[in-house]
Amino acid sequence: MHDRGHRARKPSYWQYLILSLVIVAIYCPTFTGGFISDDNAIVKNNPYVKELHSIYSYLSQEDGISEGEPAGEFHTGYYRPLMNLTYWIDYKVWGMNAGGFRTTNVLLHILATFLLLKLMVRFIEDRWAAFIAVLLFAVHPVNTEAVSWFSSRDNIIVTIFSLTSLHLYMIGCESGNRRAFILSVLSFFGALLSKELGLMILPIMFLYNRLLTENKRSVRTEVLSYIPFLVVTLIYFLLRYNATEAVLSPSGMGDMARRIYFAPFILAFNLKLIFLPGGLHSFLVAYPDSFLDWRAIFSIALIPAGGVLLWVTRYHRMVHFALLSFVVALFPVLNIVQTSASSLVSMRWIYFPMTFIAMGIAWCLQRVMVSRRRQAVLYATVVAVYLGSYSYILNAHLWHNEEVFFTQEIMQFDNHLYAGSMGEQLFKQGKYLQAEEYFRIAMEKYPRTARHYINYSAMLIELGRMEKAHDLLERSEHLHMVAVERSEWLNNMAIIKTSQGRFTEAREYLSEALRIMPDFPGALNNMGVVLMGMGKREEAIQHFQKALYLRPDYGEAKNNLKKVIEHTD
Numbered sequence: 001m002h003d004r005g006h007r008a009r010k011p012s013y014w015q016y017l018i019l020s021l022v023i024v025a026i027y028c029p030t031f032t033g034g035f036i037s038d039d040n041a042i043v044k045n046n047p048y049v050k051e052l053h054s055i056y057s058y059l060s061q062e063d064g065i066s067e068g069e070p071a072g073e074f075h076t077g078y079y080r081p082l083m084n085l086t087y088w089i090d091y092k093v094w095g096m097n098a099g100g101f102r103t104t105n106v107l108l109h110i111l112a113t114f115l116l117l118k119l120m121v122r123f124i125e126d127r128w129a130a131f132i133a134v135l136l137f138a139v140h141p142v143n144t145e146a147v148s149w150f151s152s153r154d155n156i157i158v159t160i161f162s163l164t165s166l167h168l169y170m171i172g173c174e175s176g177n178r179r180a181f182i183l184s185v186l187s188f189f190g191a192l193l194s195k196e197l198g199l200m201i202l203p204i205m206f207l208y209n210r211l212l213t214e215n216k217r218s219v220r221t222e223v224l225s226y227i228p229f230l231v232v233t234l235i236y237f238l239l240r241y242n243a244t245e246a247v248l249s250p251s252g253m254g255d256m257a258r259r260i261y262f263a264p265f266i267l268a269f270n271l272k273l274i275f276l277p278g279g280l281h282s283f284l285v286a287y288p289d290s291f292l293d294w295r296a297i298f299s300i301a302l303i304p305a306g307g308v309l310l311w312v313t314r315y316h317r318m319v320h321f322a323l324l325s326f327v328v329a330l331f332p333v334l335n336i337v338q339t340s341a342s343s344l345v346s347m348r349w350i351y352f353p354m355t356f357i358a359m360g361i362a363w364c365l366q367r368v369m370v371s372r373r374r375q376a377v378l379y380a381t382v383v384a385v386y387l388g389s390y391s392y393i394l395n396a397h398l399w400h401n402e403e404v405f406f407t408q409e410i411m412q413f414d415n416h417l418y419a420g421s422m423g424e425q426l427f428k429q430g431k432y433l434q435a436e437e438y439f440r441i442a443m444e445k446y447p448r449t450a451r452h453y454i455n456y457s458a459m460l461i462e463l464g465r466m467e468k469a470h471d472l473l474e475r476s477e478h479l480h481m482v483a484v485e486r487s488e489w490l491n492n493m494a495i496i497k498t499s500q501g502r503f504t505e506a507r508e509y510l511s512e513a514l515r516i517m518p519d520f521p522g523a524l525n526n527m528g529v530v531l532m533g534m535g536k537r538e539e540a541i542q543h544f545q546k547a548l549y550l551r552p553d554y555g556e557a558k559n560n561l562k563k564v565i566e567h568t569d
Contacts, residue, residue, distance in 0.1 A: 011117045015131045019113050023138050026388050027106045029396035030148045034098045036405050037421055042151040043101060045484055048084035049091050058084060062243045078340065079240045080154050082193040087153075101150040108156045109147045113138045115163045116355050122170065123212065123318055123359065126366045132380045133362035137354060139388035141280050142273050146348040148399035154195040155351040161191035162201045162352060169205055173213060173225065185228045192236040197352050200329045202229055207324055211317040248337055256336075262287045263334040264299035269345050270330060274357060277390060281398060281413045282405075285345040322360030329353035342417060410438075416445045420452040427459045435459060450479040450489065457492050466496050487517040494526055503533045521551040525560060532564055540564050 035044050043049055048061070063078035087101070094100020117134045124130040137143070146155040168184035171177055191198025209222055217225075237247055269285065288296050306323070313319040330353040331337075335344055368376045398408050406422040409415040420442030426435035439456035446452065453476035460469035473493050481489060490513035497506035507530050513523040528543035544561035547554055 011114075011121060011127060011131065015117065015127075016114060018131075019117070019135060019138055020110050022135065022388065023106065023110050023113070026139055026391045027109070027144075027147060027395055029392065029400060030102045030106065031099050033102055033148065033395075033399065034401040036149055036151075036399065036402050037418065038151040039098065039101075039149070041482075041484070042083075043087050044096060046084065046087065049087045050096075052088055053084075058082075059239050060243050079243050080193065080195055081239075081243075082157070082190065083154050086157065098150075102148065105147050105150045105153055105156065108153065108160065109138070109143070112156055112159050112163070112355075115160060115167070116358060119163055119167045120359055120362055122167075123321075124362045124366055126369055128377075129366040129369055130362045132365055132377070132384075133358045135384055136361060136380070136387060137358040139384055139391055140274070140354070141277050141387060141390040141394050142347045142350050142354070144280075144391050144394045144399060145282065145346070146351040148395050149348070152348040155197075155348045158191050158195035158197050159352040159355060161187045161194055162198055163355065165191060165201055166204060166208070169225075170208065173209070173217070174215075181225070181228070185232055188229055189232045189236070192232070196332055197329065197349075199233065200331060202226065202233070203328045204325045205229075207321055207328070211321045211324075258287070259335050259338070261291065261300075262296060263336050264303060265296050266334050266344050267327070267330065268295075268299035268302055270350055270353070273345075273347060273350060274354060277387070279413075280347060280390075280394060282409055282415065282417075283345050283347065284343045284415050284417050287344065316363070318363045319360060322356050322363065325356040326353050326360075329356060416441055419445065420449065420455065423452075423459075424455045427455065432459060432463060448479055450476045450481045450485050453479070454481075454485055454488050454492060458488070461492060461495050466499055470496050483516050487513040487520050487523060490516075491520070491523045491526060494523075494530070498526065498530055498533065501533070503530050506530045507534070519550050521547040521554055521557065524550070525554065525557040528557070528560055528564070532560070537564055537567070 042063075048058070058081040061081055061084070063080055063083075086104075090101050090104050094103070113134050116137065117130060120130040120134060121127050124133075146152045165184045165187035168180045168187060172180035172184060188198065188201055191201060205226070209217075241247055265288065266285075273280065290296075310320060310323065330350075333339065333341075333346075333349045365376055365380065398405060402421070402425055406418050406425055409418045410422055419438045423435045423438035423442060426432075426438065436456070436459070439452060439459070442449070442452040443456070453472045457469040457472040460466070460472070469492065473489060473496070476489065490509045494506040494509035494513070497503075497509065507527070510523050510527040510530060513520060514527065517523070524543045524547035528540040528547070531537070531540035531543065541561065541564055544557050544564065547557040548561065551557070
């Protein structure tokens with residue numbers, strides 16, 4: 001149990017300063033980094049980032065499906081309305097500057113470590129043991145994905161809201177402070193609107209009441225303390241259902257028995273990433289091929305080992321709270337409740353659960369430091385230097401920009417998930433033969449991903465290979481596409497029809513593209529070309545002008561506008 005004198009124990013300002021300086025030093029390479037993969041769709045090309053929308057619009061938006069776009073039978077299953085608001089604030093502060101968004105993530109990471117330290121000293125008498133544990137969390141390389149890849153910000157923000165809610169709940173329980181309870185409920189709601197992981201604070205509150213409270217309350221009082229949180233949870237699920245038409249994330253990753261059987265495998269994989277960090281990158285992990293795979297059997301064997309550990313430490317409730325809270329916080333990504341993710345394991349998902357591992361480490365350090373303080377500090381310093389150095393290398397050589405990231409993932413880690421993105425990058429650089437190779441790999445590995453067909457067809461159109469491009473577009477016509485992808489598909493098809501002189505068909509495709517995305521400069525320019533071909537010069541001029549208004553540096557639209565004006569004169 002935690003010490004009754006916890007109110008007198010506070011982190012020193014020096015501890016906050018050291019944490020800040022160390023984090024900035026380790027993450028300094030990220031400040032000059034660029035957009036990476038999902039950053040483009042979630043931030044750079046997201047209409048919610050550049051303009052402020054209504055509250056209802058944010059609350060009714062499903063991630064990956066734009067406002068007003070019919071989802072049909074497809075749903076991403078992701079509901080995180082608060083994230084777009086944070087990106088909009090970033091845009092107002094930094095503009096569309098990747099370094100600015102990354103800076104915000106680093107600042108949020110610093111804030112999360114401050115909150116963790118503030119919470120931890122409630123349970124750990126030795127504040128320097130608590131500080132060292134938080135420092136290890138702050139510099140751990142497994143957290144670099146959540147911090148440096150700013151489209152993974154939801155993991156940091158859900159941690160901030162969750163730790164705040166838990167801390168305020170504890171204060172409310174101990175002092176009866178109603179304001180603390182109210183703020184705890186509001187923070188809990190913020191966590192839910194940030195990411196689904198926020199739901200796990202409720203069972204963690206239960207663990208706190210069972211294991212760490214000094215003054216046991218009546219069952220009735222405890223149950224009443226949960227009611228506001230349950231009401232907020234109900235509101236959240238209603239909002240989520242309104243946006244996604246489902247309570248849980250849809251997926252088809254196997255039956256329940258298989259998911260339960262392999263849950264220990266995912267748990268063990270995450271523990272390995274924390275305690276034996278090596279070969280860290282953007283993982284693409286699937287279940288073992290066989291139920292008798294040694295990894296699955298070894299992972300299952302960890303369950304009785306965990307039971308023995310809990311028995312041995314049965315008089316140390318802080319250990320029980322830390323271990324059980326870690327498992328509870330990790331539960332949503334054990335795939336027992338199916339997820340929509342392409343991988344079973346991702347470093348960014350460990351960010352919030354790892355805060356409870358840090359609490360367990362702090363307790364262990366406190367025990368060791370009673371008799372071997374110097375040795376414990378020395379060993380912890382060596383570990384921190386290793387972890388921090390590893391994090392710096394990842395920030396400089398993996399999470400820095402798309403070219404570096406895709407090259408590392410594909411060449412070093414054989415991660416074909418990014419083959420299509422690599423093809424797109426090479427296409428932009430004019431390396432067409434190499435780009436074509438990666439596009440083919442992407443379509444072979446992920447034949448249901450429309451983006452690969454769209455980008456490959458765009459390159460073929462540029463090369464004048466219209467027949468092949470048309471074939472790719474026809475093959476992908478019925479695949480699910482978000483608004484941007486559908487507009488690009490229609491735009492590419494219109495270019496092919498224009499090249500064949502079939503202006504009426506091209507105009508129909510472009511009209512639909514502009515209905516979905518009215519501010520699509522490429523479609524506006526191509527509509528102008530079609531209108532020129534149909535002899536509608538005034539309308540063509542209007543479309544070229546609008547394209548240039550949206551993108552002043554659009555050279556093709558400038559040339560087309562000049563031609564049509566000269567021809568008119």
